[in-house]
Amino acid sequence: MEVIHVPRPSKKAMDPDRPANALLLAQISHLQHVERRLPLRYRSEIYTHAIKTEGEAASYIREVTEAIHQAHADAAKQRAKRTPKRGLEIAAAAERPKRSSKKKTKTTKRRKK
Amino acid sequence: MSTGLDQLKHIVVLMMENRSFDHMLGSLKAIDSRIDGVTDQLSNPDTTGASVKPQPLAEFQGQLNPDPDHHFPAVDLQIFGGDASPTRAPNMQGFVKSYFNQRRDVEHSQKIMYYFKQSDLPVLAKLALEFAVFNRWFASIPGPTICNRAFAHYGTSFGRVDMNPFDVIEPFKSIYTRLIKATPKHTAKIYYYDTTSSTMEVVNLLQNQPELFGTYDQFKKDCDQAILPEYSFVEPNYNDHTGDSGEEVANDQHPDHDVLAGEFLIAEVYMHIRRNPKLWPNTAMLVVYDEHGGIYDHVPPPACKPDKFHSSEADPGTKQPFKFDRLGVRVPAILISPWIPKNTVVDRVFDHASIPATVAKFFLEDDPNRSPREINADVFIEPNVQPVDANRNLLSLANMRDDCPKFDI
Numbered sequence: 134m135e136v137i138h139v140p141r142p143s144k145k146a147m148d149p150d151r152p153a154n155a156l157l158l159a160q161i162s163h164l165q166h167v168e169r170r171l172p173l174r175y176r177s178e179i180y181t182h183a184i185k186t187e188g189e190a191a192s193y194i195r196e197v198t199e200a201i202h203q204a205h206a207d208a209a210k211q212r213a214k215r216t217p218k219r220g221l222e223i224a225a226a227a228e229r230p231k232r233s234s235k236k237k238t239k240t241t242k243r244r245k246k
Numbered sequence: 247m248s249t250g251l252d253q254l255k256h257i258v259v260l261m262m263e264n265r266s267f268d269h270m271l272g273s274l275k276a277i278d279s280r281i282d283g284v285t286d287q288l289s290n291p292d293t294t295g296a297s298v299k300p301q302p303l304a305e306f307q308g309q310l311n312p313d314p315d316h317h318f319p320a321v322d323l324q325i326f327g328g329d330a331s332p333t334r335a336p337n338m339q340g341f342v343k344s345y346f347n348q349r350r351d352v353e354h355s356q357k358i359m360y361y362f363k364q365s366d367l368p369v370l371a372k373l374a375l376e377f378a379v380f381n382r383w384f385a386s387i388p389g390p391t392i393c394n395r396a397f398a399h400y401g402t403s404f405g406r407v408d409m410n411p412f413d414v415i416e417p418f419k420s421i422y423t424r425l426i427k428a429t430p431k432h433t434a435k436i437y438y439y440d441t442t443s444s445t446m447e448v449v450n451l452l453q454n455q456p457e458l459f460g461t462y463d464q465f466k467k468d469c470d471q472a473i474l475p476e477y478s479f480v481e482p483n484y485n486d487h488t489g490d491s492g493e494e495v496a497n498d499q500h501p502d503h504d505v506l507a508g509e510f511l512i513a514e515v516y517m518h519i520r521r522n523p524k525l526w527p528n529t530a531m532l533v534v535y536d537e538h539g540g541i542y543d544h545v546p547p548p549a550c551k552p553d554k555f556h557s558s559e560a561d562p563g564t565k566q567p568f569k570f571d572r573l574g575v576r577v578p579a580i581l582i583s584p585w586i587p588k589n590t591v592v593d594r595v596f597d598h599a600s601i602p603a604t605v606a607k608f609f610l611e612d613d614p615n616r617s618p619r620e621i622n623a624d625v626f627i628e629p630n631v632q633p634v635d636a637n638r639n640l641l642s643l644a645n646m647r648d649d650c651p652k653f654d655i
Binding site: 143166 | 390410486
């Protein structure tokens with residue numbers, strides 16, 4: 134079977150200094166909308182109004198996308214830290230009645246005495 | 247009789263950016279007259295009144311600069327030729343006029359009529375001729391990217407006709423949420439190219455459900471290991487940047503990004519599915535463009551059942567509210583599977599609401615919370631519930647093809 138050749142883009146195709154198109158500017162505004170809801174420590178220090186090129190847009194897009202993932206990952210870690218504690222408490226609680234029932238038995242015996 | 251539909255386990259959608267049907271696939275009319283592409287009879291007037299014909303002079307990059315306007319008012323001009331009367335009908339006569347408005351250069355405005363030769367696009371043209379090409383796949387809205395992509399994710403844009411963030415309004419949910427929350431559970435993922443390109447579904451999905459996302463590298467690995475989710479939505483690279491593995495050229499084909507980079511991406515996605523014998527027999531891949539990007543197409547968009555949501559009078563910029571009761575400009579769309587007869591041409595009408603409509607009907611038995619537009623959208627893969635209508639089933643072959651093309655990726 135014939136294998137069809139796919140031409141590769143020319144090296145000139147790459148131009149991070151190209152002005153950011155309307156789609157990228159919209160994507161930035163959406164990311165900015167989300168960034169405002171992130172805790173301060175996750176926020177970018179890039180001034181979005183000064184973004185003019187694709188390369189500049191790309192830097193901001195990456196920072197905020199990674200920050201969103203990081204914020205969720207950190208929240209999940211915190212959740213995980215809390216969960217085992219709760220699990221241990223439940224396990225401990227499940228154990229307690231046995232011990233207390235023994236004590237009660239002893240106490241009862243004592244009382245009987 | 248058993249057909250390819252019985253084998254289907256995965257649906258993959260690759261949504262590219264901003265090219266019209268005639269611009270990308272119009273040349274195929276000369277090869278197969280059933281494909282509704284470019285003919286000598288087509289034209290648009292320029293601002294001097296001269297008639298401008300489509301010509302096979304499209305270039306990969308550097309030609310459509312500035313980016314042709316494809317916001318709602320510009321698309322209105324492109325479709326209706328400037329007629330604002332209540333009885334107007336779409337005539338597709340305003341593309342050159344619209345492009346002139348941006349640079350006030352008559353000669354340059356004529357480039358909006360240019361289309362690619364078949365030999366320019368060895369991947370897209372080959373796939374269109376080998377599998378199923380859709381003659382009537384339209385953008386969901388005569389407007390820009392964000393609201394059109396919303397239809398692919400939610401079956402509605404919740405009344406938006408622009409690029410602004412929108413809120414998801416209950417009871418409608420994304421197709422991903424519907425799949426992963428279903429009983430029994432299904433699997434779905436959005437693969438963006440990398441974190442530097444990210445997604446166009448930021449405000450709702452990325453913000454609230456980042457676990458839905460993977461990267462394009464992960465998509466390729468998932469293909470190689472045959473662990474693709476049941477539904478995958480692949481986003482291209484939207485910007486030129488330097489990534490972890492070097493220079494990454496934008497491959498979304500949005501003007502003025504290099505069309506060849508997008509050709510390579512389409513071939514690469516196809517070949518990652520094609521070369522895995524555990525994936526190729528049970529996967530259908532749709533290549534589709536989100537909207538026409540202001541570039542000429544000759545087919546007037548049809549009316550459709552209105553959505554539940556209407557835009558305000560101010561939003562479309564045409565001093566008239568929009569009821570989501572007509573479709574946007576036609577875009578390229580190709581369905582790929584080794585169970586599709588070679589050289590299939592589909593004439594039924596589709597739009598991006600057909601994507602969640604198809605995925606939901608195929609994987610979910612009952613899904614009552616769908617937008618009116620999604621409910622009324624046609625499906626490109628039949629639900630595999632007997633009896634299957636043989637006339638509508640595109641994966642109709644009883645034996646898998648062994649002559650499907652390969653690309654040197």
